[in-house]
Amino acid sequence: MQSYGKALLSGYLGTKLGQEWRRMPQMDLADVYYQASLVNGQPSQALPQARPGQPLRLRVINGSAASYYWVQFGGGKLRVVATDGVDVEPVEVDKLLVATAETFDVEVTPPAIGQYELRATSWDMAGYSSLWLGSGGERHEAPTLPRINYFELVRNMNGMMSKMPGMHMGRAPAGVPAPAVAAAGTALPPPGPGMKMDGMKMGGRADAKMPSMTMSSAKGSQQMPGMKGEANGADAQPMPGMKMGGAAPADSARPRATAKPNLDSLDKAPPGSMAETNMAGMAMPMADGNGRKMSGMGGMPMAPLGTFNTGAKQLQAAFPHETLLDYTMLRAPQSSALPADRPVRTIHLYLTGNMFRYVWSINDTPLSRADKITIKRGETVRFVLHNTTMMSHPMHLHGHYFRVVNGQGDHAPLKNTLSVAPMDLVTIEFDANEYRDWFFHCHLLYHLNSGMARIVHYAGDSVRTDNPRLLARFIGQDRKLFPYIDATVQSQGTWLEGGIRNSYWLLRQEARFDWHGDYEAETHLQRYLGPKQFLAVYAGADFRDNTRYLAPDVRKRDENGHRTNSHDYRQVVCVGVRYFLPMMVWSDLRFDSGGKLRLQLEREGLPLTSRLRCDLRVNTDREYTVNPYYILGKYVALSGSYDSDYGWGAGLRIIY
Ligand SMILES: [Cu+2]
Structure with missing residues (x-):
């Protein structure tokens, strides 16, 4: 949990503010926290028949629902010889991240008498499972991995987003190229690996200059295929912005990555330039036609294919002399090229x-x-x-x-x-x-x-x-529809929120009532709009009567004897629009059948510390609520609050 308190204490307040300003949710590696990790159904298993000096080929299959695992061996290197059941040229590594449903065949060799641990640690470092190879002698554990610094991951994302002003997180850019077929022999080489940089502004250069740019790759200066104005054949597609590193002709012969990619060297690149590295699969340094490096990209957090914000960089920093596997190190023993004479x-x-x-x-x-x-x-x-x-x-x-x-x-x-x-x-x-x-x-x-x-x-x-x-x-x-309920029972009254929702719709019922029969109830049927779903429209009703106890003197009636709508007595239907603002505040503008316009701002779950959160609400009816709560368990929190209508109170909150 990236709370403001923790951010303040650890010097990441700017990072935290950037996260909230960008409406970036909590950063997690794993969506779900699991209590145990298992190998073949057990927390720990033994393979006593493993012999010193005898290589053992193990197939590591990630059969989890949603966890990645770092695999390590307490007796030396892991020799990766196959992935997803297909051979690769053997490559020796110290750590190997195995994604859900991926398979790696590794050879390990117990170096001497003793028991050596093959350990799989879930990538949120919540737990691990062990396979013990060998028998007798001492136990040799694989290293325990340090906790992930999530603020660093948030900082990496912040850095990436600020370098790409045109990019929207979680969303496809406008004008995704339609599927296109290039006739046999006319297709361009496929885009190579790299970081996407859609909509990137290139150091103040005009787009018109783009076609003349070249990439300095291992082969020297090559023109970038796939750029506007240069693309040929049916493969000519509008590029959504430009993809750096993605346009390198990946099928050109490039030196095999022999040295392990050094993640640190990239961070140490002088500002205003990118590190001139020559690793296969890394984004190539970019230069204009005269070989000058392009400016404005200093400090770009680059990472080898498949490793950005997986925690690999932090592990590499903690174990600087170790080799971590990344996808650019995998190489087929034979040519895997597909015939060129096809569309x-x-x-x-x-x-x-x-x-x-x-x-x-x-x-x-x-x-x-x-x-x-x-x-x-x-x-x-x-x-x-x-x-x-x-x-x-x-x-x-x-x-x-x-x-x-x-x-x-x-x-x-x-x-x-x-x-x-x-x-x-x-x-x-x-x-x-x-x-x-x-x-x-x-x-x-x-x-x-x-x-x-x-x-x-x-x-x-x-x-x-x-x-x-x-x-x-x-x-x-x-x-599918998911129900939820959020109930706060306090000394001054009870607040209920419940509903059912799916990917686009939300039916939400809100109610506040005290112990004297006063109540406020709002019902909304809401439709989220747009791919980011920052916008929503709703129709609903607002019924309230606070005149029994809170405001007994407000019993206005019109000339026909009907009770009229007021702050404390209301029977209206309404339509409204909600928009999710930076700093994660929901704004809500609604118009009701009583002719009233109301603007409301709402922030839920402001994380003060990892357990102390606060809900805030204020609107143009001059109603407001401050509701700090302290999380005790998965579903239960202690709650205290002040509400402008219902006053002070304290109690329990149940969220399901
Ligand atoms: Cu996914």
Whole structure:
């Protein structure tokens, strides 16, 4: 929990304010906290038959619902020899992050008599499971990993966002290129790995100069394919802004990454320039036609493919002499190149989502509202994946192995699950050699359920009809309704909020009543609008009668003897619009049938410390509420409050 108190004490107040100003939710690696991590169903398991000096090949399969694991060995290096069941050129590492649904085959060798731990630590460092290799002798534990500094992750995101003024977190840019097919032989090389920089403003240069820019890559100065004005053939697509590092011709021969990527050297780059590194898969230093470096990108938090904001940088800092695996180090033993004499279909897929409402999607559209991705047998199909969100997504394709364009040229590794890190841009491509329908989805269970998925359909084939009802139910999962309730029982009265919601709709009932029969009740049916869902419209009703106890003298009646609407007595219907402001304040402007306009500002759950939060509400009826609460457990909090209508009180709050 990134609270203001903790931010103040640890010197991250600016980072915290930036997070709230950008309406960035709490930064977490894992969506869900688990009490235990298991290996083959056990917290700890032994493999006593392992012998000193004898290499052992282990297949590490991440079968969790939503956790990534750091894998380490207490007896030396991990020799990675395969991923997702397919061989790669062996590469030795000390730490290996295994995404949900990913598989890595590793060779480990117990160095001597004793028991050596193969440890898998969940990437939020909440817990680990152990496999003990060998018998007798001493126990050799794998290193315990330090806690994640989440403020650093927030700072990285803040830095990334401020460098890309045109980019909107969690959202696809305007004008996502339509799927395009390039005739055989005319396709450009696929975009290489890199950080996405849509809408980036380049050091004050006019866009018109862009086509003349070149990249200085390992091969020297090459023109950037795919830039406006230079693109050729059917692959010529409008680029949403410019993708730095993404335009490097990835199939050009590049030196194999032998040295481990040193994350620190990038941070130490002089301001106003990017580090001149030559690592495969790192963004290449950019220069204009005269070889001058471009300005305005100093301090850009760059990370090797698949590692940005995964905690890898913090681990590398804690273990500076160790090698952490990243995707650019994976290399197929044989050429994995696809035949060049085929049409190439390119499909841009932006991984999008809304952390606040826990809605995950692709190109801003959840599965239930999306068309199938249609491809044709005999094509090479490229998915260009852009992660616009704060989280990593392990994207999994059924029925096919895809090449990961990671800077290894013809030796791009083959995988079926690839973790796309926040802000990553990565291309995968595969041979369209199947039939009918296949699923492509984020393998984090809760993201899948909320709609971060697509059906890939072979044109002309019949649709799968094995069990249409089951299929419809599965696709419709992201429309499911979730109930919630939030009740505060205090000495001056009870406040209830409850409702049901799905990805787009919210039916919300709010009620405040005291122990004397006074009440205020508001009902809203609300529709969220826009991909970020910062905007919502609603219609509803507001009934209240505070004249029994709080305001007995306010019993106005009109000339016909009917009671008239007032601050303390009201029976109206209303329509309104809500907008989520920077600093995470919901503004709410409504117009009611009594002819009254009301503006209300609301901040929920302001995190003062990790357990002390505060709800605030004020409106133009001069009503206000201050409600600090102290979280005792998952569902229970101590609550104290002052309400302009109901006064002081204290009690318990239950949230479900
Ligand atoms: Cu996901």
